[in-house]
Amino acid sequence: MKVVICEDECYWRDALKASISRWALNKNIELQCADFYSSQKLIQYLNAHIDIDVVLLDISLSSEEDIDGMTTAKHIRKMGNRVPIIFVTVDSARAIDGYLVEAMGFLKKPIDEKxxxxxxxxxxxxxxxxxxxxxxxxxxxxxVRQSDIVFVEVNNHTIIYHTTKEEIYLRGTLNKVMQLLGCENFIQIHRSYVIAKSKIYRVKITYPYSVDIFNGHEITNLPVSRNYITNLLEVYSDDVLQ
Known part of the structure; x- marks a missing residue:
């Protein structure tokens, strides 16, 4: 597992490295961890290393000659690099535009190791x-690649696969969709919708329930019915953005 940290404060760099090391030890995963205090150093490193598994990026890099984390992430995407990005921040409101760079999510300081x-x-x-x-x-x-499926809906017995590339129409039921896709990576949230777990951005946990999911460079909001909200929260409870 190759992890890169970009954080301009030494204390938080060390805290992140320690937390990641404990995770790797617990999972018996071989870890390689590089860390930088500068976005420019990070970008240079990513240009030279194409096999990085994840980047933990401080959204508020404060060096005068540096660019902030969000701008850095946009630059990384313009380079054509699709490496998963996790923002690190003291203010979760600053991470709300993470969907623009298809960020995996954010961690708020102090770091919740779970x-x-x-x-x-x-x-x-x-x-x-x-x-x-x-x-x-x-x-x-x-x-169709699994990662390209955003969500599936049914409308008058017509199944619509919404993917990052196109929409595919066929006759059928959501039961048959779930039999094909399986429960490990997909979850039904409504009698009309099945979504990819990896595309979840935010869950609204007060009635009426809903979920925001990544749909390319946009966010799609879908309703969650009472019958499915408990299961959704059990699956995603620690990733809910409130």
């Missing part, structure tokens, strides 16, 4: 060979 572990566990899962689904529509057979 939340950090959830993010790192997710990175490990994403390293596994990606599954490709065969979806048979009326006139086409489609091979």
């Amino acid at each position: 939340r950090l572990s959830l993010f790192l566990d997710r990175v490990v899962k994403q390293k596994k060979p990606e599954r490709v689904f065969t979806i048979i529509a009326e006139s086409t057979i489609n091979s």
Whole structure:
């Protein structure tokens, strides 16, 4: 597991390294951790190393000759680098635009190690060979990568797969959709919707319930019914943004 930290305060760099090291030891995962105080040093490093698994990035880098974390993340994406990014911040409101750079999420200082572990566990899962689904529509057979599926909806017995590239229409039910996709990476939130767990951005935990999910460079809001909110929160309780 190759982790990079970019944090301009020595105390927080050391705290993050210690927390990540404890996680790796607990999971019996071999860890390589590089750390930087400057966004410019980070960008140079990422240009030279294409096999980084995750970047933990301080959103409020304060050096006068430096750019802040959000601008750094946008630059990383413009480079074509899709490395998972986790923002680190003292103010969660500053991380609200993380969806613009498809950030995995944020950690608030002081670091909650349980939340950090959830993010790192997710990175490990994403390293596994990606599954490709065969979806048979009326006139086409489609091979769709798991990571491209954002959500699936049913409307009058018409199933619509909303992917990052296109929408695929076919006849069917959400029960058959869940049989195909499985429960490990997808969850039903409503009689009309199944969503990818990895696309969850925020869950509204007061009635009427809803969930925001990443949809490319935008956020899509979907309703969550009473029958499914408990299961959704059990799955995602430690990643809810309030």
